[in-house]
Amino acid sequence: MHIYAEQRFLDNHIRNISESLEIEIISSRPNQESYLAYNSTGLSFIKDAANPKEFLYVDFLKGKLGWRIKRAEHESNLKKAIGKTKKELNIFDATAGFLSDSMIFLSLGHKVMAVEQSKIIFYLVEDAIKRAQSKIPFLRNLSFLNGNSLDIFRYSKESFDAIYLDPMYPITKKNVKGSGDMRSIRSILKLENILNEENDLCDAFMQCEYQKIILKRPLKYKKIYSNINYQVKGKTTRFDIFI
Numbered sequence: 137m138h139i140y141a142e143q144r145f146l147d148n149h150i151r152n153i154s155e156s157l158e159i160e161i162i163s164s165r166p167n168q169e170s171y172l173a174y175n176s177t178g179l180s181f182i183k184d185a186a187n188p189k190e191f192l193y194v195d196f197l198k199g200k201l202g203w204r205i206k207r208a209e210h211e212s213n214l215k216k217a218i219g220k221t222k223k224e225l226n227i228f229d230a231t232a233g234f235l236s237d238s239m240i241f242l243s244l245g246h247k248v249m250a251v252e253q254s255k256i257i258f259y260l261v262e263d264a265i266k267r268a269q270s271k272i273p274f275l276r277n278l279s280f281l282n283g284n285s286l287d288i289f290r291y292s293k294e295s296f297d298a299i300y301l302d303p304m305y306p307i308t309k310k311n312v313k314g315s316g317d318m319r320s321i322r323s324i325l326k327l328e329n330i331l332n333e334e335n336d337l338c339d340a341f342m343q344c345e346y347q348k349i350i351l352k353r354p355l356k357y358k359k360i361y362s363n364i365n366y367q368v369k370g371k372t373t374r375f376d377i378f379i
């Protein structure tokens with residue numbers, strides 16, 4: 137895998153990413169495999185060099201995500217899952233992904249520590265944060281880290297009002313194709329040789345001391361834990377709440 141960046145776009149930001157990912161920057165567009173591309177619009181991931189028009193680019197200001205953030209007040213299920221409160225909560229997002237859910241928590245006035253295990257996803261999102269920072273003031277209430285969330289949670293000295301878990305959905309016959317975002321996450325995790333141990337992660341957090349766990353699952357997914365306190369159900373997903 138390479139980072140494709142023309143000479144005129146080279147800066148310390150992309151050099152640091154190249155060093156951290158241990159992948160070389162090249163100035164001509166790769167014609168095979170997956171690659172990262174960096175230019176004046178930021179960092180993107182191209183899954184298949186033969187199809188460069190299909191790329192993954194995180195944007196908090198425009199598109200699907202930008203629209204969702206703008207209408208955060210309408211996220212009634214996520215709001216119910218957090219619980220009605222005027223207090224500013226400190227939320228630990230253990231499965232950050234593209235930060236879409238965390239951005240809703242932040243826009244509702246809460247503080248978030250979000251952790252993503254994949255370095256590639258982390259840099260794509262960090263790049264989006266950098267671009268949006270001056271336009272989205274609540275981003276200053278976010279601390280975004282790369283690593284294993286369980287280790288980071290165990291070593292953190294902060295106290296959290298809620299742990300948010302949205303592990304990858306299990307692959308079933310029905311969702312084998314999945315949404316574009318989920319397909320991209322899966323292919324990135326595969327590239328980085330990261331195994332998805334969704335149940336192990338949930339089990340491990342269940343063993344930690346917590347005030348509240350919010351577990352996002354497909355609506356019809358089997359209940360694995362019997363100690364659910366309540367559920368918030370949407371059209372396709374549900375939140376299992378543990379107190």
Ligand SMILES: C[S@@+](CC[C@H](N)C(=O)[O-])C[C@H]1O[C@@H](n2cnc3c(N)ncnc32)[C@H](O)[C@@H]1O
Binds near residue numbers: 234251285303304
């Ligand atoms: C379904 S996605 C989360 C989507 C996210 N809620 C959003 O709104 O964009 C699951 C993410 O959790 C990450 N993940 C899974 N286990 C993790 C762990 N132990 N530590 C950090 N990140 C983890 C995966 O790499 C993946 O990006």
